[in-house]
Amino acid sequence: MGYIELDLLEETTRKIVIGIDLGTTNSLPAIWRDGRPEVLRVEGEPALVPSVVNFPEEGPPLVGHAARAQAVVDPRHTIFSIKRFMGRGLADARADARSLPFEVSENENGVLQIDVRGRKITPPEISALILRRVIEQAEEAFGGAEVQSAVITVPAYFDDAQRQATRDAARLAGIDVLRIVNEPTAASLAYGLDQGDAGTVAVYDLGGGTFDVSILSIEEGVFGVLATAGDTHLGGDDFDAALVDLMREELARDLPEEDLDDPAFLQAARLAAEKCKIALSGSPAHDLALSLPSSGTTWRRTVTREEFEQRIAPLVERTLDACRRCLSDAKLRADEVDEVVLVGGSTRVPAVRAAVEKLFGRPPHTGLDPDQVVALGAAAQAQVLMGGTRDILLMDVTPLSLGLETMGGAVAKLIERNSRVPCSHTEGFTTYVDGQTAIDFHIVQGERELAEDCRTLGRFRLSGIPPMAAGMARVAVRFHIDADGVLTVTAKEQTSGVAAEIECKPMHGLTDEEVEEMLAAGFENAQADFDARRVADLKAELGTMLRAVDKNQETARKQLDRETLEDLEEATQAARKAREGNDLDALVRSRDRLEQASQPLAAVLMDAVVKEAVTGKKLEDV
Amino acid sequence: MADCSACGAALETPLGCEACGIVLESPPESGPFDIFGLKPTWNVDERDLKRRLRRFGRIVHPDFHMGDPAQQALAETNSAALNRAFEVLLDPFLRADWILERLGGPSEQEERQMPQAFLMEVLDWNETLDAAEGAAADSPERQALDRLAETLTEERDARMQAIGRKLSPLPERGAPVLRTIRQELNAIRYLSRALYRIRDLRYGAGEI
Missing domain, CATH: 1.20.58 (Methane Monooxygenase Hydroxylase; Chain G, domain 1)
Known part of the structure; x- marks a missing residue:
């Protein structure tokens, strides 16, 4: 006799750790599998997730390809390139208004807020939606596994506020961040795994919105960054903008200015520019074409590669200056670099390749997919952090100097740019006035000599210093940059032994409370989404039941006693009414009532079915 | 140098033990030469220094201590100390400055006169x-x-x-x-x- 084997295996979800390239234009997950990193993609779908979010009138936000598809139809609610605004304030958004054609404001901590459909939403929340989508892709690609934690990459030149904002985004997306890794460093890791120890390598990383250059020495599996330089507001987006400017200049004769500033125009122009730019990498000339059904505008003109290159030349030159700065800090000449690795989609532009080749005096290495190499490196680093190997070690640097504002508005640098991280520095301070019980500190990041020309990272007040004569207090302020490149400041008054307090207000950063609130709001939204689905399901269920009752009206009238029939009619009426509304409780109640009231009818029908089976007659004939 | 308090192996750096892989609480007076297991001298062998940085980095870098919060915190501190020591030893200015201080020479503030x-x-x-x-x-x-x-x-x-x-x-x-x-x-x-x-x-x- 055969027997059926029951599948009693417990349903355990596999937990995975991944690397995520959270890019300005596209994002991508990767994982370490079978001794090497690989991109996580769903069979038959594109691997890259466009870093685009659309907020439809109803329902949850669209992310990725679905959102990108809405760009022209619904430009007012489609957000591109949010990475440019991570850790940034209102002034930055206004300066870059064309990348963000939305109503913007700032909360009391200087965090940028974008007005979408009457809701104020911050860049980390939008990034969290993108991260969520990337994680979903990873989970689906890995056959329903659950992503537990991730290594997320950021531009090497990101400052502290931008790194913190990226961490906030991950928290909002509900994942644990194992490590924030610099994009060019991650890329060098993928390159090194591919090529072995390679000596001195320069990574030129020109993405959608940011530019980094890092020079590393790769030796015995140690990837030591010697120096890094860059620009967090320079990328392929700016190449597109150069062509958008061309369109605006030529259309200025035909269209009023407000039309040229209209979000719909700008989105369409940007998409057209991007398309033309990509085509120009492969052909010497291409049509730049714009069609706006709303205003009946159509415009077309051929752009030659030469003309495009002329327009972007100043941008390319800016990247070369950063390369020269980086070489100077690494104390190297260009010809001492053994290999140049290109990363980021914008390095497909021939003019960029030519410029890099000329500066370093050698053709760049193009063996790796510039769109994937960062995610692959992040996956490799995730494997290291999981305790998978001690063969690989990344030793990175901090891109920007850190200091405190001194009397007179100058900057006292505590940590110089390109210091290896983790790093610490302790500096002594004292009081200026007799009986002074508090000292205010202004933490800045940047290379300029005046505090007002640098970025404010935060201000804090050391209070609780016991009153003493001026100059007697001994306050030790310690800066520590951890392996993520994130700064912690602690201060202590040493003579009194009194533990003084430190209060740090991050600029352009979400507070812990705000993150908690957003998370809670997210759960409420999730609850609301869940309820909406339940309402829809119940309506459908009621519909089926009501149709069944209607169909058997005849039988009900004939076979049921009066009381039962009245009860059924009442329940039916109540159910019809509940179905018109969206009240979840009312729907549940009327469903239960109808179920009960229709039981006798069901019994009669069942009876009839049995009789039919026995007698061979059809129900109608009974 | 002392032996490892955990496994007894001879230490090459006070920051951690290569044999058992743990991060150690190093004596507060450890200077850059101590940290690199070297005697104070003016001349340093740059290649040897870099080799030691890689070796000791493999012991104390926080990447390798993610599972244990106490070791991870110590790894942050010791990696910072290792990086600073490397910087001082590699850079002739910082190295001379450190040696001068150790030999009781005048500080930058004490000797401000310039010709x-x-x-x-x-x-x-x-x-x-x-x-x-x-x-x-x-x-x-x-x-x-x-x-x-x-x-x-x-x-x-x-x-x-x-x-x-x-x-x-x-x-x-x-x-x-x-x-x-x-x-x-x-x-x-x-x-x-x-x-x-x-x-x-x-x-x-x-x-x-």
């Missing part, structure tokens, strides 16, 4: 620097800046070599030569600052 002639020179550089501000890449002002960069680099290297000769072998504690070395270092400070500014004038300070 009049040198200060006049500094004023001259500043004129060239100010003139190059905002000047075009091929202007005479920028060419003067390039020439100045060359001169200053040569002068800095020559002064550094002179310091090296005075520090090998290391002089006695409190020796009068320490004062001369401090004056040289102060001059180098001026030179480095000017070279730093030249870099920014040439390639931009890097906007953020």
